[in-house]
Amino acid sequence: MFFGGGEEKPKGKTVVLLDVGSGSVAAALVQLLPEHQPKIFGALRKSLPLAHSVSAPALARAVASAAREALNHTSAVAARIRGHDKLSHVGEVARADIFLSPPWTTLEDNWQHEEALTAPLAVAVEEYFGEIPASLHPFGRALASVSNSIFPEEKTLIAVVNGEVTELLLVHNGNIVGRATTPLGHHLLLRTLRAHGGFTEAEARSALLVQPSHIEESLSSTAAHFTREFRDVARDLLADPSAGGPARSVYVVAHEPAGEWFAKALGGEALQDLFPEGGMVRALRAHHLTPYVGAHARPDLFLMLQTIFVDLPAGRQVAAS
Known part of the structure; x- marks a missing residue:
């Protein structure tokens, strides 16, 4: 044959x-x-x-x-x-x-x-x-180089959440037109659960993987703190005249499933303040790739x-x- x-x-x-x-x-x-x-x-x-x-x-x-x-x-x-x-x-x-x-x-x-x-x-x-x-x-x-293939918008604000630092990238057609960092990352969640929730480090990491409802209260003030810091840094980026016009979307890039938590934290008042004419925030997930x-x-x-x-x-x- x-x-x-x-x-x-x-x-x-x-x-x-x-x-x-x-x-x-x-x-x-x-x-x-x-x-x-x-x-x-x-x-x-x-x-x-x-x-x-x-x-x-x-x-x-x-x-x-x-x-x-x-x-x-x-x-x-x-x-x-x-x-x-x-x-x-x-x-x-x-x-x-x-x-x-x-x-x-x-x-x-x-x-x-x-x-x-x-x-x-x-x-x-x-x-x-x-x-x-x-x-x-x-x-x-x-990330900017591959953004045109992944994100549908010509311009977007990307929040890359790492352990100790979050990097904000304002990306337009594959080029970085604005960048800033803030010394807050997903370790902030672990420290909060360890200090105020009575978790060990191993328990805190496990809890964030499954995100049970009982940790929401412990992390509520952390969400507000992260949102304020993000909003202040992002406002300066978006206001820079060299950025070349508005962006109306935020994508969170973080190790799963923490990305969904950060996207939810940023999806309320902070987004309305940054995008008064409307916008969206969502987490990039592995299945998107x-x-x-x-x-x-x-x-x-x-x-x-x-x-x-x-x-x-x-x-x-x-x-x-």
Whole structure:
């Protein structure tokens, strides 16, 4: 029985992603396939310990340690695949793409990265994957690059909620036209539950995953506090004449399911104040990205966005720099 011309399918290439935030670190392998969805596999995300107070040096040490754990897992997956006769090419890692969120990256005239952290990250990548090319990317810039594919509006305000920092990006046609940060992230919820709800850190993390009704009262004042901070920062961004006109939508990018909590917190009085003529706020969910990425059973929103970025033609990646 004849099924085709016997030509070998294009094999593509495999890259390793390293997602570096202020609340967790993740590593994953991505198979980039010509004319097919990229595929994520071998992923591991490590949460950073919840400190009573935030110290940049201590946070950097925790990030470096978590990065090594994640890279160790991912490199082991690649090594196992290289031992498979028919799939050995999938385990050959061509390059590393490292994505940095605040406070590890800043935007003044140009993007700047925290060298005290990026240097040990580069050493770790080489230790686990050998001498492969490695590139640093601000996560905000990468998100702006893929925004035209994901968000239907030409201009939108994106709130990227990480562990200790929330980054606000005003994006117009794939370009960042305004940016600000606020030192509040989803660790604010964990600290509130630990301090006022009687939860341990592990119990607080579990409670946020299922979001039972009994934690709503404990978090009500936290929601109001986050909303006030967000509104003040966003108002300045939207009022900047260089931003080029109004935006009437807010998208929250946060590790699920916390994104829904933050979207709900921002969906009331704060939104009316920012968008008196009407607007919307919603959380970006992993299932919104499934048309673009093939992911494992527990999809990771940040890794999926980064995968879409590395799968872009190089010219489109540079456009938002």
